[in-house]
Amino acid sequence: MVNRDTVALDDPVGASLRGHHTHLARRLGRAATYLPGVATFAAISADPGPREWADLAQLLGRGELADLFSCPATPPSDWEPVFALDGRQMLWSGTDLPGHPEAGAESGVVELGADDVPEMLDLVARAQPGPFRPRTHELGTYLGIRDRGTLVAMAGERLRPPGWTEISAVCTAAEARGQGHASRLIGLLIARILARGDRPFLHVAEANTGAVALYEHLGFETRTSVAFRGFRIP
Ligand SMILES: CC(C)(COP(=O)(O)OP(=O)(O)OC[C@H]1O[C@@H](n2cnc3c(N)ncnc32)[C@H](O)[C@@H]1OP(=O)(O)O)[C@@H](O)C(=O)NCCC(=O)NCCS
Structure with a gap:
């Protein structure tokens, strides 16, 4: 694979x-x-x-x-x-871009920056995609979808080991799920990542079976199991 x-x-x-x-x-x-x-x-x-x-x-x-x-x-x-x-680490090995990002597919999708941080933090607090801090958006490109001005979905780029870009902070507000927002944003990020010669990967918690199913559906395959661990320094 x-x-x-x-x-x-x-x-x-x-x-x-x-x-x-x-x-x-x-x-x-x-x-x-x-x-x-x-x-x-x-x-x-x-x-x-x-x-x-x-x-x-x-x-x-x-x-x-x-x-x-x-x-x-x-x-x-x-x-x-x-x-x-x-958790698990997954690599994109698909052939078709999710969400069919043809010409014009970015319409309605906005690039998120420093001015959007309060809204991003609010969406993250509600949807709980994983850790996200006020300056996390500086790690890469973060894209969002607004509904009547309100941010309802976002996804972005986080870790950047050579040759790879991690897709992260994938989340959709509860009231906006099931409309293809996450698929669309992931598809647009994959297209951007491939265009600069990188390959997409991501991490997901094992217990997040819905997200794992979604990622598999979008062409991601599991490379390895991982354990995320944190320790208090004495
Ligand atoms: C996971 C999440 C981002 C999906 O967002 P979404 O905008 O509803 O996703 P989409 O509408 O693009 O769904 C795409 C496809 O995945 C499927 N899917 C979405 N959520 C699913 C779930 N929980 N279980 C199984 N399939 C799911 C959809 O049915 C859809 O399939 P289709 O294209 O055949 O119709 C959203 O549920 C969420 O924000 N969850 C909480 C945060 C989170 O766990 N983020 C992932 C962190 S790694």
């Missing part, structure tokens, strides 16, 4: 922070994280030693959350587990 190098997808946060998102990164030694307000995700090597954990602790601060995203490394024993969530 996957005919292209997928190594960068094993550490999508670190590969993004070292590459496309270096301007949004804070780093100490081999530890890295995003600027406050952009994302909580932190990166550390797959097999870190005490020095690296100490660097990450210093970078993030005592008592702060170390959001390791899908990194499988085990922190020191006094780092208290805060959350652990089973």
